[in-house]
Amino acid sequence: MKKANHQGRVLKDHKQVGRKLIPPMMQLPNMKETSFRDNTLPCLVWISAIFLRESDKKAVHYITEFLIKCKDIINDKKMPPLAFLNNFNKLSEENKRAIVNELNDDAMLQFLRDNLEHQHHLLEDYPLAFIFDGYPYGVDKDDALDMLKEDVDALLDRYTLHSTKVQTTAMVSMMATGKLCISSEIDLPDFNAIFTDPDSDESKRVASFTRCNINAGAGFGPVEGGENEWADSFWKQVFSISECE
Amino acid sequence: MEEREDPVLHLIESYEDYLTSSFHELWDLINIEYDKLEAYSVIGGMLSRQVTLSIQMARSPNILNGHSAPLFLRAMTDLYIALAWIMQDLVDRSSKYIMHGLGEEKLSIEHFKQGIADDPDNPNNEQIEQLIEAKSSWINAQRRDLFVEVNLGNWSQLDYRKMSQEADCESLYKYAYKPFSVAAHNMWPHVSVYNCKNCTNPLHKYHLLPELHEVPLDLDYLYRSCKYVDKAYRLFIDKFDLKYQNLMPLEWWDEYFTDDSEDENSDERKNET
Numbered sequence: 275m276k277k278a279n280h281q282g283r284v285l286k287d288h289k290q291v292g293r294k295l296i297p298p299m300m301q302l303p304n305m306k307e308t309s310f311r312d313n314t315l316p317c318l319v320w321i322s323a324i325f326l327r328e329s330d331k332k333a334v335h336y337i338t339e340f341l342i343k344c345k346d347i348i349n350d351k352k353m354p355p356l357a358f359l360n361n362f363n364k365l366s367e368e369n370k371r372a373i374v375n376e377l378n379d380d381a382m383l384q385f386l387r388d389n390l391e392h393q394h395h396l397l398e399d400y401p402l403a404f405i406f407d408g409y410p411y412g413v414d415k416d417d418a419l420d421m422l423k424e425d426v427d428a429l430l431d432r433y434t435l436h437s438t439k440v441q442t443t444a445m446v447s448m449m450a451t452g453k454l455c456i457s458s459e460i461d462l463p464d465f466n467a468i469f470t471d472p473d474s475d476e477s478k479r480v481a482s483f484t485r486c487n488i489n490a491g492a493g494f495g496p497v498e499g500g501e502n503e504w505a506d507s508f509w510k511q512v513f514s515i516s517e518c519e
Numbered sequence: 520m521e522e523r524e525d526p527v528l529h530l531i532e533s534y535e536d537y538l539t540s541s542f543h544e545l546w547d548l549i550n551i552e553y554d555k556l557e558a559y560s561v562i563g564g565m566l567s568r569q570v571t572l573s574i575q576m577a578r579s580p581n582i583l584n585g586h587s588a589p590l591f592l593r594a595m596t597d598l599y600i601a602l603a604w605i606m607q608d609l610v611d612r613s614s615k616y617i618m619h620g621l622g623e624e625k626l627s628i629e630h631f632k633q634g635i636a637d638d639p640d641n642p643n644n645e646q647i648e649q650l651i652e653a654k655s656s657w658i659n660a661q662r663r664d665l666f667v668e669v670n671l672g673n674w675s676q677l678d679y680r681k682m683s684q685e686a687d688c689e690s691l692y693k694y695a696y697k698p699f700s701v702a703a704h705n706m707w708p709h710v711s712v713y714n715c716k717n718c719t720n721p722l723h724k725y726h727l728l729p730e731l732h733e734v735p736l737d738l739d740y741l742y743r744s745c746k747y748v749d750k751a752y753r754l755f756i757d758k759f760d761l762k763y764q765n766l767m768p769l770e771w772w773d774e775y776f777t778d779d780s781e782d783e784n785s786d787e788r789k790n791e792t
Contacts, residue, residue, distance in 0.1 A: 311724060427721035512722035519720045 308489055315429050316508035317358035320402060321440045323425045324389045330439065330469050336385045338447050340377075345451040347376050355453035357444035360504035362401035370404040387411065392418035393425070397511055401504060419516060426512070435472050438481045441488045442468050454487065527580055533775060534577045534741075538748065541765050542570045545752055548761045561613035562755075565602045569595060569751045573744040580736060585713055588740035589702035595747040596696040600679055602751060603686035606758050612675070619674030621667045624654050691750075695743075745772050 288295035299305070308314070324333045341356050348369050354361040362370075377383040383405060391411045394400045395418045428436045446465055448454035456462065463483050467476040546566065551559045576582065576591050605612040631651050635644050658664045675682055683692035702709040713734070715727035749768035756763050766774065 423721050430721055430725070509724075516720055516722050518718040518723060518728055 310432050310489070311430060312509065313502065313505045314358075314488065315426070316505040317360050317502070318429060318440050318444055319422075319425050319508070320359050320390055320393065321357070321443055322429045322436070323393060323421070324386075325436060325439055325443075326424055326428055327389055328385075332385075333439075334443055334446075334469070336382050337443055338450055340382050340386065341447045341451055343377065343382070344373055347372050351452075355448045355451065357447045357453075358502075359401045360502040362404075363399075363504060374405060374407065392421040396422055396515060397508065399504075399507060422512065423516070432485065433481070435468075438468055438477075438484060442480060442484045445484050445487050530775070531577045531580065534745075534771075535574050537766075537771050538570050538574055538577075538768070541752070541768070541771075542566070544765050545755060545761065545763055548763060549755070549759060555610055557617060558609045558613040561616055562602065562605060562609070565598055565605075566751055566755065569598050569602075569748055572598075573741075573748045576741055576744045580741075583736045583738060583740045584734045585702070585737075586732075586734060588737075588743075589699040589709075592740065592743055592747070593696065593699035593703040595744060596691055596699060597679070599747055599750055599754075600683045600686060600688060600692060600696060601675075603688050603754055604675060604677075604682040606754055607686060615674055615676075617661070618668065619670050621658050621662055621664075622669040624658050625664055625667045626669045628654050628658075742772060745769060 285295050285297075287298050289298075289301055290296075321333075321337055324337060328336075337357075344356050345353065348365070354364055356362060365373075374383070386402070386405055387409060390402060391406065392413050394403055394406050395411075395413045395415070428434070429440060431437060432441065442465055445454065449456065463479040464476055465480055465484075467474055468480050471477055546563060549559065549563070572591050572595050576588065582588055582591070601616070605616060628651050631647050631654075635641070635647055638644075641647075655664065658667060677685070679696065680689070680692055683689045683696070700706075702713075711727060713732060714729060716730040716732070717725050718728050719725065745768045752763070752767060755761060
């Protein structure tokens with residue numbers, strides 16, 4: 275019998291189990307798959323909208339300050355990280371009223387309304403709908419739809435600079451509100467690099483660090499993003515409000 | 520200047536003429552051994568099949584595209600691997616090939632019979648019974664069906680990868696048979712590219728929609744077909760040490776296209792002077 279003429283096995287780092295070749299990452303115990311697109315994107319779409327239409331400085335300032343103020347107003351350690359939009363649905367009506375009342379004369383509230391009214395207009399059960407209670411606004415539906423498409427399109431590739439800014443801001447706000455605690459032993463990257471020097475190696479570190487932590491923070495269960503009713507509702511609604519192109 | 524006929528038609532006719540003549544010339548060189556008649560029937564039939572597939576491709580230029588050509592080419596690479604493997608032990612392996620075929624037909628007959636039993640009022644039953652009769656005659660002309668085994672596994676008891684390794688054509692398996700199998704089996708790598716298009720709506724996550732793509736024709740598919748005929752011819756020439764005088768298929772192909780370009784250049788030089 276002629277000797278087999280293949281030169282050697284490919285995928286040598288894969289483990290053969292029956293007729294399957296399992297890659298190294300899938301051999302790790304307790305692996306859980308999360309989908310940034312399906313589960314996390316809908317929760318960060320509000321931040322994406324702000325970054326698309328405002329300067330980075332204003333966006334970071336108002337988003338972070340808003341979330342810190344929410345934390346101070348609600349004053350509940352069990353409050354989930356509000357960087358993820360779905361978590362606003364977990365607030366009581368009393369909490370929501372308190373937030374609006376406290377921020378009523380604040381430029382921050384107007385800032386959010388201006389940048390998010392298109393989302394509120396299009397999406398039912400929008401988690402931030404409460405900031406529009408009693409607030410008259412006007413937005414053309416087609417314009418709103420175009421803006422929403424931009425918000426989503428900009429996040430679909432989580433490796434872009436825009437996506438990285440959104441995720442970094444979400445993560446930093448979690449740290450600022452005590453929802454994410456990182457040991458002092460860990461060599462944190464300089465998060466500002468994403469904004470000040472996006473092409474640098476430090477920026478790449480930030481991006482990588484952010485994606486991992488967003489996965490970890492947003493991936494496990496409905497409390498911190500992850501699988502949540504809002505994500506499913508979001509994709510169901512946006513699929514039906516626009517046609518295939 | 521002489522009016523030239525359609526170049527595609529000229530190619531098709533020339534190629535078919537060449538394949539027909541070369542096939543006969545090659546087969547006429549074979550010295551069939553009296554005590555191995557079935558073995559030679561198998562390899563001869565397979566050679567005919569290989570040439571026929573290429574002729575059919577040539578006659579149907581509209582199938583020379585990514586949708587359809589892989590179906591033919593996969594069959595041709597499949598045939599080559601099987602033929603090369605059979606050639607290594609002609610009598611025993613061709614016998615396995617035949618026996619497996621008989622068993623397949625025996626099983627097919629039983630399925631048809633069961634179909635008739637399950638649906639006695641089917642208006643097609645008379646036709647099916649004729650089909651059963653024809654298949655049964657075909658089997659019994661070779662071996663009484665009482666003695667025909669049905670092999671539910673692969674006829675060679677090896678998968679095609681192992682066959683290709685034994686027959687020293689694993690690269691054909693890896694780089695031709697497997698890729699063409701993706702189309703032949705309608706697998707996702709083929710369907711997602713050839714039968715889908717992206718929805719450009721980001722709110723739809725850029726999902727894939729079905730589409731009837733028109734794809735360009737590519738003569739390269741016919742070239743590949745010619746290549747697999749060439750490989751089959753070489754099997755015979757090497758196995759039986761044949762003194763084949765005609766052009767090999769790839770030589771014919773190269774000469775055909777080289778001659779055409781030389782003729783055009785010659786015409787241009789004449790016009791200039």
